Amino acid sequence: MGDLNAKVGREYDGFQGTIGKFGIGVRNDNRRRLLELCGASGLSITNTYFNHKLEHKTTWVSPNGLVQNLIDYVIVNQKWKKSILDTRTFRGCRRVPSDHKLVISKIRIKIQANQEKRRTIKFDVDNLRNERVKQQYEVKVGGKFAALIGMENMDMDSEESWAILSSDTKDVATEVLGYKRINSKPWFSDEAKVLSEEQQRLRVQVDDKQDLEKKQQLKRRRNRKLRELSDRMKHDQNMFWKERATKVAVAMEIGESRAMFAAVRFLRNASQEKVWRGVHGMLDEDGNLVTDEMEKRNLFARYFERLLNVDTTRYWDKKKKKSIADLNEALEVQEEDISAKR
Known part of the structure; x- marks a missing residue:
């Protein structure tokens, strides 16, 4: 927002997205500099997007009250342009002696909480296929269960028992199995x-x-x-x-x-x-998967060779014979008409 002494005028062709079609006045030299700055920075002049009376558009009035111009602008980023509900001036707010009017914009912004995505951590259960790891996991989990069974005489409800069991099991899985690593390039040797x-x-x-x-x-x-x-x-x-x-x-x-x-x-x-x-692979003529680059190129070459190298001599010979037959038939009809007229 500010007094930029630039008159953008009514013409907005070539500057869609930067100015609207409700500008006023005749443009001056500062117009080009302002529009180039806004266009390069992705900004929009919101004063020109709302249709109001002339007295609610102009922001400056000459001392004699005869000349009015729009030279004070509210400029926002284009991604926030839809958040501006209105931009206009108010004549009656002149408590401070000034030749400029008060410019007010109504803004509606939807604020959303930044919700952090919690990443689910998975244990590497594939390690249980290893007999040594499997036996180690069974021994340690069995020890935790034995300790929990020994605590039966203590005054605990089911929720507390489940919390202890869940925590112990996770601790053992973290120690023995470890977490599953997310590999974005599993083929990287x-x-x-x-x-x-x-x-x-x-x-x-x-x-x-x-x-x-x-x-x-x-x-x-x-x-x-x-x-x-x-x-x-x-x-x-x-x-x-x-x-x-x-x-x-x-x-x-x-x-x-x-x-x-x-x-x-x-x-x-x-x-x-x-x-x-x-x-990604391709299927050859026999339905086999092809992934090698050279084999895929050869497959494409064979396909286009069959597609483009078609024997068209039969087609053109047939078409030529048909054209000659049509011509002979037309000549016969013409001769019959001539003989009938005679």
Whole structure:
């Protein structure tokens, strides 16, 4: 809000979103500077968006009362433009001697509480497949149950007993099983991790070197590592998705519905993970899954070769014969008409 001595005028073409269609007066030189500033900063001049009487739009009156202008503006960010309900001036609020009118805006803002999303922590129950971990977990949980059974003579209700049982079980699971780690790139192998660390180390050396020749040598070494890392990541992705597809097929054959649906859910939700766009497979002519890049390119080449290389000689020969037959028929009809007229 402020006295900017800029007359935006009535024309708003080319500045939609910055000014409305209810401006007044003739524009001056400061108009261009103000509109460029608002357009570059994503601001809106709210005085020009509401249709009021002229006396409720003008913000400045000359000492003789003959000249009125709109030069005081309430400017807001465009994302808050819908929160401005009205902007207008009031003539009667002149307790302070001034040639400017009071400008008031009505604002409606919906304030929402910042609700923190609580992250659900899951225990890594897959570790129970390891017999050693499973026995360790059973021994420690059994010890906690024995201690709880020994407390039966104490005066405790069911809620207190459940709280102790739940807390002890969680403590044992945290100690023995641990938490399930969320890996956004499950296909990232140890070899790729080593290559990534090496190229990071080379990048630091490139930044620290002052000798241009040595810096160029380090850059070439780092570029080679980056190419190796890219190839390794592509290979790891292809192998990862092949393994997932194989798990689904094997689970279907042996009748393990739980493992099958778990693998299918993972594949269905794969788009929500941070995976590359080129990892999804294709089916070839025999219905087999193809994930290798070169095989997919060859598959596309064969498809378009069949699509575009069609033998069209029969079609054009047939069309040509039909055109000649139509022409002969038309000539015969024309000769019959001529003979009839004679």
